[in-house]
Amino acid sequence: LAFFLCFILPLLFLIWNPVRxxxxxxxxxxxxxxxxxxxxxxxxxxxxxxxxxxxxPKVVEVIPPTHYPGLQDILIMVGAPAAVxxxxxxxxxxxPPVGIWEYKLRLLxxxxxxxxxxxxxxxAKPR
Numbered sequence: 001l002a003f004f005l006c007f008i009l010p011l012l013f014l015i016w017n018p019v020r021x022x023x024x025x026x027x028x029x030x031x032x033x034x035x036x037x038x039x040x041x042x043x044x045x046x047x048x049x050x051x052x053x054x055x056x057p058k059v060v061e062v063i064p065p066t067h068y069p070g071l072q073d074i075l076i077m078v079g080a081p082a083a084v085x086x087x088x089x090x091x092x093x094x095x096p097p098v099g100i101w102e103y104k105l106r107l108l109x110x111x112x113x114x115x116x117x118x119x120x121x122x123x124a125k126p127r
Contacts, residue, residue: 002043005036038077042069 010029019025049067069077109124 002036002040005039006033007036009036 009032013019013025013029013032019029046066046068111122111124112119113122
């Protein structure tokens with residue numbers, strides 16, 4: 001499933017021009033790849049932590065019991081992107097997303113001029 005979500009499905013989607021050229025298509029493909037990476041990490045860590053324990057001689061079972069992610073693990077996986085979004089939004093309260101100098105420069109280079117029966121915005125090109 002991880003190989004399918006990380007390679008096959010993105011390949012098929014990005015071959016298709018309407019998905020590749022749209023604004024939301026690559027975002028969707030990126031989310032699919034991230035889901036594939038999460039499944040791959042679960043595959044790696046579940047098998048590793050299933051046999052983890054104290055070092056020393058012990059009786060090895062034929063098939064060790066599998067420890068699947070519990071409620072806390074799932075809540076961490078849901079809460080981590082929420083924490084990143086919270087930090088990003090808190091940073092946006094302090095630092096504006098568009099520089100103030102860039103906004104002022106845009107206002108200096110913009111003018112409304114009459115054209116036929118309407119007014120159009122004219123943007124000057126800086127030298």
